[in-house]
Amino acid sequence: MNLNELTIREAHDGLKAKKFSSEELTNACLRRISERNPTLNAFIEVTSDIALAQAKKVDKEGVKGMLSGIPIGIKDIFCVKGMKTTGASKILDGFSSPYDATVVGKLRSAGAVFLGRTNMDEFACGASTEHSCYGVTKNPKDSERVPGGSSGGSAAAVADNMCLAAIGTDTGGSIRQPASFCGCYGLKPTYGRVSRYGVLAMASSWDTIGPFARSAEDIAIMLEVMAGCDSRDSTTPDVAVPDYAGALHQDIKGLKIGIPKEYFGEGVEEETKNIVMQAIKGLEKKGAILKEVSLPMTKYAIAVYYISMPAELSANLARYDGVRFGLNIDDKGDDLNEYYEKVRGSGFGDEIKRRIMIGTYVLSAGYYDAYYKKAQKVRTLIIKDFGKVFDEVDVLCAPVSPFPAFKLGENLDDPLKMYMADALTIPASAAGLPALSVPCGVSAAGLPIGLQVIGRQFEEGRVLGVGF
């Protein structure tokens, strides 16, 4: 077995026993990247020098924590001191951050090795990684298909053994859906569990940060380092970070699993339903108790999301005005407003413009109550739905996506169809719940299918235990 194919746990044990060095491990990943990245385009930039320097440092100073000397990929949405950060957008062309995002600082202190920046949909807006100014990423299982998105580069890199783990962001499904399309584990934690400081903001009341890995245990190891209260992000509550990895071996005997019938309804492919149901039946054999439940507000989640998210996005992206940082255009115009229009018009891609338009429209005079406020009220009802079922069951199990990875270009000119890819991931985001994508089988065409495990807020431990 090649070193780059190890899990974090296996690599940590090997490093500790001095079977191999972090430099060797890092070089194994870099070799895999140089073989596969020309086809897959999972990495926008590979930072070999930084990675090897970090690896050598660990080799010299000795392995400390679980992530010491472990090579990871970082979605190009996190500020990393000494590296570029672009959000896969032309408008941030050439921007390099003068500081680390909180989560990056934590991973750096833990001794993780930064292999480079992974590809994504521009400003995390998309479900296919086709909306990147650096070109599309391809699915490692079938290069004619999308890897999912927006964190498609991170998912593809982990699934294809280019790195041992990666980090990404999930606003409406951007970790879970690509993890499911590529066949690796991906966790969207509770809203506020991981600090958003230093992460390019998309929709602030929805944005979360989480890990990709090749086992539930590795997800737990990553989360333990990433999570926690941060004075620089006032939405991170002072909730203790438990020993997630230690809690994995809990018995699931007697655990009450809810099966939301709406997640197996219309629009969800039969094959996906069957494979996910088989996985759930497997949990029943281990002693879990299954119960059908109903979340009647599920069908409104997409509409809620595609009003609330663009509204927040359009406000967040107002900061890209071409003044303090970003794209240098030749014709700057005569007055400031003209300059803003020009720099934003040429710096933002198609999907970003579309969402800024939707967001600005729903917040504009006369439409605020009809769209924005209405959506926020329906969001309350979605949260109540979950509250009710979590009185009866401990976790929910369902498909991550209504269908496996679709073909490149298939949904590119039909935004509404693209938005449907998030139908089963958005509700948990609306309620700020933790949700894990677990690879649970492959379709007849060989495409990975993901099981989604949704838990109560701050019950990541229980969710990981089911996925273990």
Added chain:
Amino acid sequence: MWTTDLGLMYYAFVIFFMSKISKQQVEKVAKLARVKLSEEEVEKFSNQLDKVFGYMDILNEVDTENVEPTAQVTGLKNVMREDEIENFDNKEDLLKKTPLEVEDGQIKVMKVL
């Protein structure tokens, strides 16, 4: 009383029958958002947004009377901290990031008025 009803009817009319996003509306919103769009983009977005907003009308099925809107999902509120100054000592590096001209430690922008 009848004036309120008329007002509501007009409102419903706007939502249900005039939800078509005209090119003029697209241009107006683009102006508000400070994004320059090409003619083809205006045409394309007008069609696509029309479809998207048509879909959003599904929310009108939901009775939201007496329902409070949600903006914060974990219930945290009023997180306070001391208002202490923390200096960022790498001012030079920050100023290097602007695509515009720098003069006396300040970024020079185009005329505003």
